[in-house]
Amino acid sequence: MSPERIGSFRITSLSFSRSILRRMKKENWKVEQSRFNLNGDGHGEAVYHIETSHGTFSFIAVSQDLEEHERSDRVISEKWDITFALCEGELSEEKIEHLKQELPKQEAGRGTVQDLVWSRANRSSRIFDYILKALTKERQPDPDSLAEVGYILRTTAFYGNGKFGLAPFEKMMEDHPFEGAFRAQMFAAFMLRQFSFDMVEHMARSRNPDAPPLDSRLKRYLGIGNATGLGMVPFLIFHPKLIHQWVYLRELALARSKVExxxxxxxxxxxxxxxxxxxxxxxxxxxxxxxxxxxxxxxxxxxxxxxxxxxxxxxxxxxxxxxxxxxxxxxxxxxxxxxxxxxxxxxxxxYPEKNEELENYTVVSEEMELDPAMKIGQLLALIKYQYEWCFQYDFAKRDEKHFFWYRSIEKEEPRIAVRGEEPGDEHEMRMNIAELVQKVTVLLEEWNREDKVAKFIFRYPEFKGVIRRVQSLENHDYAEIHGNLLQKDMIPIYLMRCKLSFFGGERFDPKSNRWVRITLFQGAPLVEDVENDEPVEWMFPKLPALEEEA
Known part of the structure; x- marks a missing residue:
């Protein structure tokens, strides 16, 4: 669980984008475009009707005019080319008007419990314009030019789980079509990919009625882009049981395969x-x-x-x-x-026959329980067994505590700053598990091994959280990132890549050690492929040669 190792993870058949398309195919979901109210410049709204085995859903995309200087992947952005949502049920006219008003605001907007996912995306200006010009001239774009980017639209965040008034995660449990970790978000990304093709083809036909559709082989090659920054990193620290479960399922699948x-x-x-x-x-x-x-x-x-x-x-x-x-x-x-x-x-x-059933176990209870009756000796033994990695760091050294993490007020997003040089360390987030474990261990060593944890916490209440964490994560071998996230030479994108691999991210393109661009669904089947019983498995996309037969 070192940052370097988990920062080498890649897409697998258990990745959430892969599993949601298998469910879509298995349950014979149907997708229809029910509204496409875009002008010739691609501005307006589009709605898609999704019929699943357990109910109806709607996907809506709202596209607005954006100046080039307003187009940014940064979390502080306030405008995007496209905002979109995945919702339960049919969308009434009143609901569509509400979303047209609120979706473009994103963090400043308000959703309802009908909304499962909100997100936003920008055009990849170079590729979008290139494809549009090619189709308008009644020809297909050059595949080699598309390979440089790999997508038409690029997302920067997916919101759900009650944020902005959206539906809580608990709503998508048991027999819900989007039951499972991040499946609703990944399906929203899949639908955005479909919208990106429909939008660019519509704009081309607006300029030239004889413009051809984008070749299906090129569509399959193109995915959805995503830009991810520091905001993703704390998730791996604050959701240790979930991270353990995902890595455990991956390791279990690998072990099952290797013993065959x-x-x-x-x-x-x-x-x-x-x-x-x-x-x-x-x-x-x-x-x-x-x-x-x-x-x-x-x-x-x-x-x-x-x-x-x-x-x-x-x-x-x-x-x-x-x-x-x-x-x-x-x-x-x-x-x-x-x-x-x-x-x-x-x-x-x-070995799909051995492993694909594991996709049903991506959600676990994340409750952390304190055991006040545990003896100090037992707690120290647990720390020695499961947290030995924490003691490789000397936090008396300045470089080991070079950074601190905090949450910005304006965007409520995690950021890092240099300790002693930038303000805000009084609002430091508890990101350094290793240091906390070291501190509590030093104090525990001075206590009688037969004393109870409750007595220690009464004396040192500030360590209640880390003790509860250690106790709760017993036998969770993959719960903790074995690294120091305050270190001067820390590379945060290792942790981002780990989580993105579980989404099904590929083509990891670091723009610095603090943010990375990826593709989702690059090489994946199209909506019509899934509905026509074409294979839904993909991993490493091959650039199509258009002179070949389709």
């Missing part, structure tokens, strides 16, 4: 997934920054795996059954952490 017997069918399946991955990283459009491994390195290491698999295939069938474990372990010394995680994703992928 190697067969010719599964070797071929792994090769079928590996070859697109090699192509993807060979042409990886993300500039090298030194934060993440380069595409060239990953591609070369994947070729090594491919060669070893071809050799393995020649040995089959084995006289006695042989698991994947020794074969994979023989590869690991020659692979970077990033390539290891690509291989892990592929191993999970080739």
């Amino acid at each position: 017997e190697i067969t010719l069918m599964k070797v071929d399946s792994l090769l079928e997934w590996l070859r697109p991955a090699i192509d993807y990283f060979t042409h990886y459009p993300v500039k090298e920054t030194g934060i993440f491994e380069s595409g060239d390195t990953i591609a070369e290491e994947l070729r090594t795996i491919e060669r070893e698999l071809v050799l393995l295939k020649e040995e089959l069938p084995f006289r006695e059954g042989r698991q994947w474990v020794p074969f994979i372990e023989s590869l690991l010394p020659g692979l970077s952490a990033e390539t290891q995680e690509v291989l892990n994703s592929l191993m999970i992928e080739i």
Whole structure:
């Protein structure tokens, strides 16, 4: 659970964007455009009707005119090209008018319990305008030009769980179509992708009635962009049981796959997934920054795996059954952490029959309970067993407490500042679990091992929270990030990437060590593909060649 390792995670078949499309296909959801009131410049509103096995939902997008200088991914922005919502039920005219007024305000707006998700997005000006011009001239855009960005629209936040008056998360439990972690948000992103295609095609036809639709192969290649900053990081600290569950499910799926017997069918399946991955990283459009491994390195290491698999295939069938474990372990010394995680994703992928049922367990109770009757000796033993990693840091050193985290008043978003140089440390968020554990351990060591925790907390009430955390996370091996988030050389985007991988993010493009751009649903099927029973599995998209047959 080091930041560097979890910062190498990638999309898997258990990622939330993947699981929601499987549900959509399995339950035969239907999507229809029920309103498309956009002018020739793409401004206005569009509504989509979604029929699921357990009710009707609506997706609405409101598009407004925006000057180029107003277009920004920063959280302090107050205007966006498009704001959108996923809502329960049909939208009345009154509700549509309410959303047209409130959605563009985002944080300053007010929703209702009918609204499950609110979000906003901006156009990728270069790609949007390029596609529009190409279609207007009755031709398809060049795939190589699209590969530079990979999306038409880019989101900056997804809101739900009661914020701005939206529906609470508890509303989406049990048999709800969007039951599960972040499935509603990911479906909203999927619908935004569909809207992006409909919008650019509409604008092209407004300029030239003979403009063709965007080629379906290009649509599948294009995803939705997302820009993520520091606001995502505290989630991993403040939701330890949830993080444990997600990582545990991922590790369980990987373990299930690796103990399976190697067969010719599964070797071929792994090769079928590996070859697109090699192509993807060979042409990886993300500039090298030194934060993440380069595409060239990953591609070369994947070729090594491919060669070893071809050799393995020649040995089959084995006289006695042989698991994947020794074969994979023989590869690991020659692979970077990033390539290891690509291989892990592929191993999970080739055993859907073993792993896909795990997608039903992404939500857990996050209650933290204090055990006041626990003895001091038991608590110290628990800390020694589960929190040994905390004691590698010397917080007397200035560089170990270089930063502090706080929440801005104007946007209620987490930020970091340099301690002693910038104001606000009196409002510091409790982000440094390692330091808190160290402090409470020093005090606990002075107490009688037979004393009860209740007695200690009565004397030191300020440590009630960290003690409750330690007790509650017993046997939660993946709950804590094993790192110091105040350290001078901290790289926050490692934690962002970890969470984004569970969403199904790919193409991690760091713009600094504090924010990253990704794509969602790049390579994913279209709405009509899901409805027409086309395969819904994707991972590493291949750039289409339009001269080939569709």
